[in-house]
Amino acid sequence: MNVRLLTVILLTALGHTIAAQNLLQRTLNNDTMPNLVPNPGFEEFERLQCRWTQDVEKFNAWFGGWRSATQTTPDHFSLKLDVDCWSHPHKRTDGKASPHEGDCMAGIKVWGKGNTPSYWHEYLEMELREPLEAGTRYIAEFWTMRASFSNEASNNLGLYL
Numbered sequence: 001m002n003v004r005l006l007t008v009i010l011l012t013a014l015g016h017t018i019a020a021q022n023l024l025q026r027t028l029n030n031d032t033m034p035n036l037v038p039n040p041g042f043e044e045f046e047r048l049q050c051r052w053t054q055d056v057e058k059f060n061a062w063f064g065g066w067r068s069a070t071q072t073t074p075d076h077f078s079l080k081l082d083v084d085c086w087s088h089p090h091k092r093t094d095g096k097a098s099p100h101e102g103d104c105m106a107g108i109k110v111w112g113k114g115n116t117p118s119y120w121h122e123y124l125e126m127e128l129r130e131p132l133e134a135g136t137r138y139i140a141e142f143w144t145m146r147a148s149f150s151n152e153a154s155n156n157l158g159l160y161l
Contacts, residue, residue, distance in 0.1 A: 033139070036128045039064040042104040048078050050085035066106065069123035075107040093148045100143040107147075110154045132161060 038044075044064030053059045053073040060067045063076050080103050081088045089097045089105065099105040108122035132138060140161075146153045 034129075036130060036132075036138075037126055038129055039066065039126070041099065041102040042066065042076060042106050043102045045076065045078075045104070048076070048081055048087070050081055050087060052086055063106075065126055067125050069125040070121075072109070072120060072122040074122050074124055077105050077107055079103040096148055097145060110157065111152060 042063065046062045046064075053075050056068045056071050056073050059073055059076070066074075068074055075087060077087050077089045077097075077099075079089060079099065083090055085091060089099065106124055108124060110121055111119070113119055140159055142159070144157055
């Protein structure tokens with residue numbers, strides 16, 4: 001079976017929600033379309049940590065099938081952590097950031113240097129539950145937020161099938 005990897009680019013999950021056309025959610029209210037992405041809300045995990053991710057192998061092992069597509073280190077945020085933890089969504093946003101649904105969300109850096117000498121980008125990928133079929137119409141959507149403390153934003157977020 002040739003299952004393709006879905007690479008989803010998600011903006012750092014701290015900040016203000018970007019309004020999106022919600023065609024998929026309206027359709028799903030009738031339970032007519034299965035979600036082909038396992039663990040879509042980052043709710044399944046082996047371990048939570050109270051700080052940002054510094055080891056890509058730990059991220060790949062701990063977060064329910066989600067992997068870093070490169071050797072960068074996406075972050076996992078959870079409302080289940082103590083509110084003083086760095087990776088609690090409310091920690092550095094005065095309570096403004098929350099997961100779209102559930103208790104968890106992922107954060108990635110999509111542009112900039114941060115504290116490094118070179119520009120870099122983070123990506124997330126997940127193996128779909130089943131292969132996509134040629135000629136079939138699919139709807140894909142995801143929710144993003146810009147970090148409330150960020151001076152920049154990206155208008156080029158997307159996914160690759």
